[in-house]
Amino acid sequence: xxxxxxxxxxxxxxxxxxxxxxxxxxxxxxxxxxxxxxxxxxxxxxxxxxxxxxxxxxxxxxxxxxxxxxxxxxxxxxxxxxxxxxxxxxxxxxxxxxxxxxxxxxxxxxxxxxxxxxxxxxxxxxxxxxxxxxxxxxxxxxxxxxxxxxxxxxxxxxxxxxxxxxxxxxxxxxxxxxxxxxxxxxxxxxxxxxxxxxxxxxxxxxxxxxxxxxxxxxxxxxxxxxxxxxxxxxxxxxx
Amino acid sequence: xxxxxxxxxxxxxxxxxxxxxxxxxxxxxxxxxxxxxxxxxxxxxxxxxxxxxxxxxxxxxxxxxxxxxxxxxxxxxxxxxxxxxxxxxxxxxxxxxxxxxxxxxxxxxxxxxxxxxxxxxxxxxxxxxxxxxxxxxxxxxxxxxxxxxxxxxxxxxxxxxxxxxxxxxxxxxxxxxxxxxxxxxxxxxxxxxxxxxxxxxxxxxxxxxxxxxxxxxxxxxxxxxxxxxxxxxxxxxxxxxxxxxxxxxxxxxxxxxxxxxxxxxxxxxxxxxxxxxxxxxxxxxxxxxxxxxxxxxxxxxxxxxxxxxxxxxxxxxxxxxxxxxxxxxxxxxxxxxxxxxxxxxxxxxxxxxxxxxxxxxxxxxxxxxxxxxxxxxxxxxxxxxxxxxxxxxxxxxxxxxxxxxxxxxxxxxxxxxxxxxxxxxxxxxxxxxxxxxxxxxxxxxxxxxxxxxxxxxxxxxxxxxxxxxxxxxxxxxxxxxxxxxxxxxxxxxxxxxxxxxxxxxxxxxxxxxxxxxxxxxxxxxxxxxxxxxxxxxxxxxxxxxxxxxxxxxxxxxxxxxxxxxxxxxxxxxxxxxxxxxxxxxxxxxxxxxxxxxxxxxxxxxxxxxxxxxxxxxxxxxxxxxxxxxxxxxxxxxxxxxxxxxxxxxxxxxxxxxxxxxxxxxxxxxxxxxxxxxxxxxxxxxxxxxxxxxxxxxxxxxxxxxxxxxxxxxxxxxxxxxxxxxxxxxxxxxxxxxx
Numbered sequence: 001x002x003x004x005x006x007x008x009x010x011x012x013x014x015x016x017x018x019x020x021x022x023x024x025x026x027x028x029x030x031x032x033x034x035x036x037x038x039x040x041x042x043x044x045x046x047x048x049x050x051x052x053x054x055x056x057x058x059x060x061x062x063x064x065x066x067x068x069x070x071x072x073x074x075x076x077x078x079x080x081x082x083x084x085x086x087x088x089x090x091x092x093x094x095x096x097x098x099x100x101x102x103x104x105x106x107x108x109x110x111x112x113x114x115x116x117x118x119x120x121x122x123x124x125x126x127x128x129x130x131x132x133x134x135x136x137x138x139x140x141x142x143x144x145x146x147x148x149x150x151x152x153x154x155x156x157x158x159x160x161x162x163x164x165x166x167x168x169x170x171x172x173x174x175x176x177x178x179x180x181x182x183x184x185x186x187x188x189x190x191x192x193x194x195x196x197x198x199x200x201x202x203x204x205x206x207x208x209x210x211x212x213x214x215x216x217x218x219x220x221x222x223x224x225x226x227x228x229x230x231x232x233x234x235x236x237x238x239x
Numbered sequence: 240x241x242x243x244x245x246x247x248x249x250x251x252x253x254x255x256x257x258x259x260x261x262x263x264x265x266x267x268x269x270x271x272x273x274x275x276x277x278x279x280x281x282x283x284x285x286x287x288x289x290x291x292x293x294x295x296x297x298x299x300x301x302x303x304x305x306x307x308x309x310x311x312x313x314x315x316x317x318x319x320x321x322x323x324x325x326x327x328x329x330x331x332x333x334x335x336x337x338x339x340x341x342x343x344x345x346x347x348x349x350x351x352x353x354x355x356x357x358x359x360x361x362x363x364x365x366x367x368x369x370x371x372x373x374x375x376x377x378x379x380x381x382x383x384x385x386x387x388x389x390x391x392x393x394x395x396x397x398x399x400x401x402x403x404x405x406x407x408x409x410x411x412x413x414x415x416x417x418x419x420x421x422x423x424x425x426x427x428x429x430x431x432x433x434x435x436x437x438x439x440x441x442x443x444x445x446x447x448x449x450x451x452x453x454x455x456x457x458x459x460x461x462x463x464x465x466x467x468x469x470x471x472x473x474x475x476x477x478x479x480x481x482x483x484x485x486x487x488x489x490x491x492x493x494x495x496x497x498x499x500x501x502x503x504x505x506x507x508x509x510x511x512x513x514x515x516x517x518x519x520x521x522x523x524x525x526x527x528x529x530x531x532x533x534x535x536x537x538x539x540x541x542x543x544x545x546x547x548x549x550x551x552x553x554x555x556x557x558x559x560x561x562x563x564x565x566x567x568x569x570x571x572x573x574x575x576x577x578x579x580x581x582x583x584x585x586x587x588x589x590x591x592x593x594x595x596x597x598x599x600x601x602x603x604x605x606x607x608x609x610x611x612x613x614x615x616x617x618x619x620x621x622x623x624x625x626x627x628x629x630x631x632x633x634x635x636x637x638x639x640x641x642x643x644x645x646x647x648x649x650x651x652x653x654x655x656x657x658x659x660x661x662x663x664x665x666x667x668x669x670x671x672x673x674x675x676x677x678x679x680x681x682x683x684x685x686x687x688x689x690x691x692x693x694x695x696x697x698x699x700x701x702x703x704x705x706x707x708x709x710x711x712x713x714x715x716x717x718x719x720x721x722x723x724x725x726x727x728x729x730x731x732x733x734x735x736x737x738x739x740x741x742x743x744x745x746x747x748x749x750x751x752x753x754x755x756x757x758x759x760x761x762x763x764x765x766x767x768x769x770x771x772x773x774x775x776x777x778x779x780x781x782x783x784x785x786x787x788x789x790x791x792x793x794x795x796x797x798x799x800x801x802x803x804x805x806x807x808x809x810x811x812x813x814x815x816x817x818x819x820x821x822x823x824x825x826x827x828x829x830x831x832x833x834x835x836x837x838x839x840x841x842x843x844x845x846x847x848x849x850x851x852x853x854x855x856x857x858x859x860x861x862x863x864x865x866x867x868x869x870x871x872x873x874x875x876x877x878x879x880x881x882x883x884x885x886x887x888x889x890x891x892x893x894x895x896x897x898x899x900x901x902x903x904x905x906x907x908x909x910x911x912x913x914x915x916x917x918x919x920x921x922x923x924x925x926x927x928x929x930x931x932x933x934x935x936x937x938x939x940x941x942x943x944x945x946x947x948x949x950x951x952x953x954x955x956x957x958x959x960x961x962x963x964x965x966x967x968x969x970x971x972x973x974x975x976x977x
């Protein structure tokens with residue numbers, strides 16, 4: 001449960017990234033509505049769609065983790081490997097947010113991305129009640145470093161149910177910022193935004209470090225993920 | 240796309256002119272009376288009919304939204320079913336039989352949940368495929384899509400029985416995923432094809448949809464299609480012209496790049512001839528239409544592109560032939576897989592194996608592998624002012640290893656240029672040029688124009704000449720303040736008993752030995768100056784020839800000029816040159832070239848060298864401008880920049896490479912996948928995903944042809960030519976040929 005809280009906090013802090021990448025979609029969803037209430041409902045529906053996709057991906061990831069954990073890798077378990085991968089990804093995301101990594105050349109979204117966005121824009125234009133939910137579902141599938149990072153954590157859980165919960169928590173964490181921006185909430189000023197991004201980057205670095213640290217076997221092995229998984233499983237079922 | 244394979248029933252009349260209403264791909268229409276039924280829309284595949292229903296225009300908006308919502312809803316439900324299945328599968332595989340009653344109950348609940356969630360998917364996505372299948376059935380053909388849907392229904396029914404029995408594996412998620420991925424894959428293909436089609440037909444979009452015309456004294460807006468010959472069209476500044484015509488009123492700079500390839504704008508005033516597709520830059524024009532619609536310059540370009548798009552190349556014919564055997568072959572293999580599966584593990588394995596076979600054998604990629612790449616390349620070339628007569632020309636051009644050039648009008652501008660001046664003692668350059676240009680100004684002869692240009696270029700004022708008379712085959716003479724002035728060839732000077740000094744004689748001899756033509760200026764009974772002239776090379780000729788060499792092409796120049804001039808050209812351009820050739824000699828030389836190392840291209844202006852062009856495997860006409868229908872040329876370059884040639888060859892080679900990669904991938908994927916599927920080693924869901932991945936690969940790979948670089952890959956070039964080619968390749972892209 002503590003870890004779920006950490007995921008929620010982590011994703012909330014990193015949602016500046018979501019606003020940057022997908023804020024435009026949220027604004028498009030709310031664009032035609034003037035009063036607050038319907039706009040808010042739309043944003044909720046849209047975010048619910050996104051969270052649903054993340055939950056689905058989490059379950060899938062957990063299932064993959066489960067399959068992998070049955071095969072012994074040479075030195076570390078699959079879960080440890082994914083914990084380390086997730087940690088490294090988080091550290092990379094954090095470092096790049098802080099501007100400490102060389103910037104990648106912008107190369108556009110590529111032909112497949114173009115095709116996907118052609119599908120996606122159709123959903124955004126189809127203004128039915130279900131349209132916003134479906135647009136949310138499609139948004140969830142857009143390639144995104146942050147999603148993959150947390151997904152690696154979900155894989156590391158090695159259990160579909162936990163993967164689902166982890167990614168749901170991630171989705172819920174990103175929702176407030178997306179809903180706020182979609183409802184026309186003023187973004188922070190330049191300085192505020194930079195500070196928030198820094199904070200998010202530091203949070204990512206911290207979480208990444210923790211994830212890697214936990215995955216490396218220590219003498220006092222109570223912290224290793226395999227133990228945690230077992231105990232969490234137990235807690236999950238009895239609760 | 241999926242292939243509609245006709246039944247081996249009595250052959251129907253084919254109408255190859257019909258095209259898909261969505262993507263524009265040619266469709267063979269077979270109906271009982273052999274006629275195309277215009278009232279119902281025609282689609283080449285299920286993807287196109289699906290995509291068309293989604294993007295349907297005004298009036299049917301509700302229908303479009305519903306089609307889309309249908310897909311989204313199916314996606315959502317499929318995801319739910321997947322989550323149920325993950326639990327069920329994990330339980331089955333990882334918990335074995337050691338499960339308790341609670342988990343059994345949960346499993347049974349999830350099975351029913353899956354049944355409830357997947358039934359709508361079956362109707363949402365399966366029904367449109369069957370609907371399309373019914374239409375196909377009416378024209379006596381079936382598609383693999385239809386078979387897949389039957390397979391899906393079988394999997395669904397099997398799972399239903401398992402659910403009722405309360406134990407065993409269900410395949411609801413397989414059924415849903417297959418339907419979802421099949422529909423998504425078909426849609427992506429249709430969108431990809433449309434993208435390629437629009438790329439080819441980008442020219443069409445240049446024409447304005449409506450125009451302002453003057454009729455019965457008033458100005459009114461009408462559809463471009465309704466313009467009549469003789470109408471006066473009001474073209475506003477910044478608009479493109481919809482008709483060919485003559486300017487009646489107004490003055491404007493007109494950008495004619497689209498039809499001439501020249502990036503300079505030209506001033507058009509009353510009486511000037513303008514073409515459809517050109518752009519009035521800075522003023523209003525009133526144009527009386529002389530030709531409209533398909534008869535206009537742009538209309539002819541579009542017609543040419545349309546026919547280029549519709550012809551099938553070698554690779555496409557191979558794909559078609561293979562696809563013809565696909566359906567019966569696939570059915571046979573699916574049956575074999577079903578029988579094998581039945582003996583191996585029972586009914587569920589039989590259904591899954593045959594489903595996997597149907598999915599993996601679906602030749603989706605095969606159908607779009609060639610047209611996607613060819614269309615992309617045709618569109619790309621057209622955007623740079625190169626019009627191909629057919630898509631197959633691209634494939635032929637890629638195999639060209641010998642390029643013949645006609646000299647005049649191709650490598651050179653065809654306009655003489657003053658290359659050197661030899662003066663007699665007692666006369667200055669400006670005096671000589673001034674007198675010669677004054678005389679030349681009254682003549683339209685190309686040599687005269689070269690002299691005038693030389694004077695202008697050097698800032699020398701032409702001295703006006705009066706009473707100029709032209710002596711045929713000799714030159715010009717006048718009487719003015721300087722007395723009798725003569726400008727002409729050696730014979731003219733000899734006839735007039737002009738005195739040749741030693742230096743003049745030497746200059747003439749030298750010019751003769753190097754094959755240059757000469758003009759003499761006679762004044763005061765003496766030859767005062769000898770101007771040697773040669774033809775001006777087009778900008779970029781050297782670069783173009785070097786790059787053709789780098790591309791491994793043998794370059795040969797053919798010219799009708801005398802041998803000395805041929806030798807001079809050969810020296811100047813370091814290229815093999817054959818001189819003193821009549822059109823018939825050029826024809827014989829091109830026709831007689833060995834095709835052992837590769838095919839032969841002939842580049843010329845498409846007029847006097849037409850026979851040679853016809854003898855070559857590819858005739859390339861330069862400077863076609865509006866006249867793109869020169870029959871002998873398979874490729875027409877609108878402009879005059881020879882550097883377009885290596886770029887085109889590189890583009891053609893890259894296109895063929897793309898086609899080969901596409902086909903190789905598709906065959907490899909189908910082959911390996913089929914083997915696995917028949918052996919029962921391929922999950923149908925994986926097969927469905929692989930099918931979409933294969934189509935996306937083909938689409939993505941073909942879209943790369945319209946990437947930032949036109950062509951030019953390192954493998955095309957030896958190291959030393961790479962930077963040079965890249966440098967002017969970028970000029971070409973920037974649309975600023977030097």
